[in-house]
Amino acid sequence: MRVLAVEDDERIAADLKTALEAAGFRVETCSDGLDAWFLGDTEEYDLVILDLGLPRMDGLSILKKWRANDREMPVLVLTARGAWTERVEGIDAGADDYLPKPFRMEELVARARALIRRSAGRASASQSVGELTLDANRMSVSLRGMPLATTALEFRLLSYLMLHRDRVVPPTELLEHLYGDDESREANALEALIARLRRKLGPGIIGTRRGFGYFLEGGAA
Template identity: 60%
Template sequence: MRVLLVEDDPRLASDLSRTLQAAGYLVETSGDGEQAWFLGDTEDYGAVILDLGLPGMDGLSVLKRWRGAGRHMPVLILTARASWAERVDGIDAGADDYLPKPFRNEELLARLRAIVRRSAGHAAPVLSSGDLTLDERQMKVSLSGVPVALSQLEYRLIAYLLRQSGRVVPQHELEENVYGLGHEHDSNALEVLVRRVRKKLGADIIETRRGFGYLIPETAE
């Protein structure tokens, strides 16, 4: 899943980017408010981590412009500001959660998983479809209770389809959230990846809708 990380502190941005990538996310970064607004307004992200103190345009203004333009991706605000009134302003502007600095990376990941789950209509941290389960906290996939070893690409594929369960995901959208925007890969790379996953998890796990995309049936909460 693609995540936009908006943070103007290069050291913190680098540390968070590594943490997010290790957790299976595709991370794009911005340290400028104007650029962040443009990216969020023109690209589709599964979630945004947004600092408030930004050059060019402050994070709260960026968020208000996104929401005013009908952009509904979940947003987690980061800030060193401790005022409860500023936290209320952030939530009222359309933020899904608020994390004051300093924080532990584990808490950031937990809050990110939570806002992504809520945006997709899931309550539990374990996603499932039939005998297939995915534990986002441990990045583990199991079939009938037996853990299945997946590569990073295979995990991203299953995780994204399970988060979008019940919806046919177009090929271009799936490619962006598995390989990343602009990543060069063979035209049939996604089809090959789907075949590999089916060999490990079963031929019926992922349905192909010719001309439309791929689907995992609705999960059972």
């Protein structure tokens, strides 16, 4: 899952990146309001974590501009401001959740997972398609009731396909949401990843619709 963390406190931003990456997310950070607005307006994210007190453009203004431009990614507002009126203002501006500082990273990760699930129409942290089960909280995968060892990248791929199991996911979308800026985004890298997973899972789990993309068998129609 691709997450944009907008926070101008370097220590908090670093902690956010560390905690979210340990939980299996692909994380980009930004400390400037105008830069954050541009990224959120032009890139595709599964979640944005947005501080309100930012240089050059404040978080509420950014959020209002995103929503005015029909940007629908879930947004978790993160701020030191504690007044209930400001929390209401954030929700009214289009925020999906609100977490005041100081906070526990465990709670932030749990909220991030829940927001991404809800945005995809999924309620439970444990998702199944056929004989494949993925638990986002435990970061575990099982097949026919038996645990399956996966790398972080393999887990991210299966998580994304599971969340979007009702449709065929194009390769370009998978590349955008799976790989960091310092990782290869070449189509052959994705094909190699799919091939490795198919060897682990066996036939009949990850399907291909030629010219369109990948899907979980038993999910997409």
